[in-house]
Amino acid sequence: MTRVYVADGKLEGRSALRCLLLDLNMDVVGEAADWAATLTLAPFTGLEMLVMD
Numbered sequence: 001m002t003r004v005y006v007a008d009g010k011l012e013g014r015s016a017l018r019c020l021l022l023d024l025n026m027d028v029v030g031e032a033a034d035w036a037a038t039l040t041l042a043p044f045t046g047l048e049m050l051v052m053d
Helices: 011-023 035-044
Strands: 003-007 027-032 049-052
Touching: 003 011, 003 035, 011 027, 027 035, 035 049
Parallel strands: 003 027, 003 049
Antiparallel strands: none
C-alpha cells in the first residue's frame, strides 16, 4: 500500500483527497493545512508520496 501525505489549505480539499486516495487503496499517513506544518510533520511519517495543492 502506498503511503501518502496530503497538504492542502482547505479542509474540504484535504477531505476529498483523503476519500479519493482511500478508494485507490492508498494509506493516508498524515495531512497538513500549510507548508510549514508539512515540512515539520511529513518527514516523520514514512511517506512515499506527497500530494499538495
